Amino acid sequence: AATGPRHAYAAMMSDPVAKSQRVLALPSNMVPSPVTSKGHHCSSLSVTYITRPKLVEVVGGLVGVTKLSSTCAIPYKHSASDEVAANNAWLAKLPSALASFDQIIASAQGKKIALFLDYDGTLSPIVNDPEKAFMSPEMRAAVKNVARFFPTAIVSGRSRDKVFEFVKLKELYYAGSHGMDILVPSADSKSKTKDDREAKLFQPAREFLPMIIEVNKSLVEATRSIKGANVENNKFCVSVHYRNVDKKDWKLVAELVDNVLKDFPRLKVTTGRRV
Numbered sequence: 001a002a003t004g005p006r007h008a009y010a011a012m013m014s015d016p017v018a019k020s021q022r023v024l025a026l027p028s029n030m031v032p033s034p035v036t037s038k039g040h041h042c043s044s045l046s047v048t049y050i051t052r053p054k055l056v057e058v059v060g061g062l063v064g065v066t067k068l069s070s071t072c073a074i075p076y077k078h079s080a081s082d083e084v085a086a087n088n089a090w091l092a093k094l095p096s097a098l099a100s101f102d103q104i105i106a107s108a109q110g111k112k113i114a115l116f117l118d119y120d121g122t123l124s125p126i127v128n129d130p131e132k133a134f135m136s137p138e139m140r141a142a143v144k145n146v147a148r149f150f151p152t153a154i155v156s157g158r159s160r161d162k163v164f165e166f167v168k169l170k171e172l173y174y175a176g177s178h179g180m181d182i183l184v185p186s187a188d189s190k191s192k193t194k195d196d197r198e199a200k201l202f203q204p205a206r207e208f209l210p211m212i213i214e215v216n217k218s219l220v221e222a223t224r225s226i227k228g229a230n231v232e233n234n235k236f237c238v239s240v241h242y243r244n245v246d247k248k249d250w251k252l253v254a255e256l257v258d259n260v261l262k263d264f265p266r267l268k269v270t271t272g273r274r275v
C-alpha cells in the first residue's frame with residue numbers, strides 16, 4: 001500500500017496510454033482508515049483504487065453541478081462598481097479552481113485526496129434570505145457520489161446543524177461555525193468498538209458559548225432599527241447580514257457591529273458576502 005501510489009504515478013508518467021487506463025492508488029481517508037459501504041472511519045490504514053477516468057467522472061460531476069449553482073446566484077440588489085473591482089482583485093489573487101480542473105486532476109495522481117467544500121455560494125446559490133439557501137437534488141446527488149470515493153467535508157460559517165439541515169448527508173464531515181464545530185461521521189454500525197461507531201465531535205470554542213449567546217442578543221438589539229438587517233446565530237459565531245439593507249446604511253451597520261464588539265475584546269470580526 002505504501003509504494004502503490006508511487007508505482008501508479010510512475011506508470012502514468014511514462015506511458016501515455018496508461019494515463020487513461022491505469023489505476024490510481026489513493027489512501028482512503030484524511031485519517032488512515034478503511035472505506036466501508038457507508039463511508040469512512042478512523043481505525044486502520046487501507047488504500048482505495050480509482051481509475052483516472054472514474055476520478056474525472058466523479059469529481060467532474062460535482063464541478064459541473066457547482067458551476068450551475070454558482071451561475072444561479074440571484075443578482076445583487078445594490079450594484080456597485082467598487083464591489084466589482086474588489087471581486088476582480090480577489091479573483092486575481094485566488095483564481096477559481098474550476099478553471100484549473102485538468103491541472104488539479106493531474107496533480108491528484110497517486111495522492112491522498114480529501115474534498116473540502118463550502119456551502120453558501122458553492123453548493124447552494126446565494127439568495128437574499130439565508131433560510132432559503134437550498135441545495136438542489138442534483139447537487140446533493142453529486143456530493144453523495146464523491147463522498148463514496150473520498151472523505152468529504154463541508155466547511156461553513158453557518159452552524160453545523162443548519163448546514164446538515166440543508167445537506168442531509170450523514171456520511172460527510174461537517175465543520176460549522178468556521179471550523180469551531182466539527183463532526184466526524186459515525187462509522188459503519190458493524191464496527192467493533194463503540195468509539196468507532198459513534199460520531200466524533202470537536203468543539204474547541206465551547207467555553208465561548210455563553211459569550212456568543214450574549215453577543216447575539218446585543219447585535220439583534222443594536223441592529224433592530226435598520227431595515228433589512230438580519231442577525232443569524234451560527235452557534236460559535238454570529239453573522240450580521242446587510243444584503244437587504246439600503247446601501248446608504250451599510251456603513252452604519254458596520255459601526256453598530258464594531259460598537260457592540262468593543263465589549264467583547266476576545267471576539268474577532270471578519271467579513272464575507274454582505275455579511
Ligand SMILES: O=P(O)(O)OC[C@H]1O[C@H](O[C@H]2O[C@H](CO)[C@@H](O)[C@H](O)[C@H]2O)[C@H](O)[C@@H](O)[C@@H]1O
Nearest residue numbers: 120126127128130133156157239243273274275
Ligand atoms: O464562510 P461561508 O460558509 O461562505 O459562510 C458565510 C455566510 O454564509 C451565509 O451567508 C451567505 O449566504 C446567504 C444565502 O445565500 C446570503 O444571503 C448571504 O448574503 C451570504 O453572506 C450564512 O447565512 C452566513 O451566516 C455565513 O456567515
